[in-house]
Amino acid sequence: MTSNVGQSYPYTSETEPDRAARIGALVGEREGLSDTLTAETTPLDANDRWWVWKCPTPACPGLLHVAGYAIDKHALFVVCDGTCAKTFLR
Ligand SMILES: [Zn+2]
Numbered sequence: 005m006t007s008n009v010g011q012s013y014p015y016t017s018e019t020e021p022d023r024a025a026r027i028g029a030l031v032g033e034r035e036g037l038s039d040t041l042t043a044e045t046t047p048l049d050a051n052d053r054w055w056v057w058k059c060p061t062p063a064c065p066g067l068l069h070v071a072g073y074a075i076d077k078h079a080l081f082v083v084c085d086g087t088c089a090k091t092f093l094r
Contacts, residue, residue, distance in 0.1 A: 014055035014056060016067075017055050017056060018053065023054045030069070030083055041071050044091075045074060045075060046073045054070045055080075055094070056068065059086050059090075063087075064088040067084070068085075068092060068094065070094075071083045074093050
C-alpha cells in the first residue's frame with residue numbers, strides 16, 4: 005500500500021451525475037488533470053453513488069471526488085476540489 009492511501013472514513017456521498025459533473029468541471033479548470041487521469045486511472049464501474057472524503061491537506065477546505073480506479077492499485081483515484089488541487093488514493 006502506498007503512503008498516500010488514506011485510512012479516513014468517507015465524509016459523505018454523491019450521486020453519479022453529481023460526481024461526473026464535478027470531475028468534468030475540475031478537468032476543465034485544471035491544466036494537465038485530464039492527462040493525469042488518462043495516464044493513472046481506469047474508468048469506474050456503473051454505480052449510483054460514490055463516496056466523498058474531506059481533503060487531508062492542512063487548511064484546504066476541499067472535498068475529494070472519485071475520478072477513477074488507480075491503475076494496478078486496489079484504490080480509488082480521487083481529486084481535491086479545494087485550494088490544494090492535489091490528487092490522492094482512497
Ligand atoms: Zn485539498
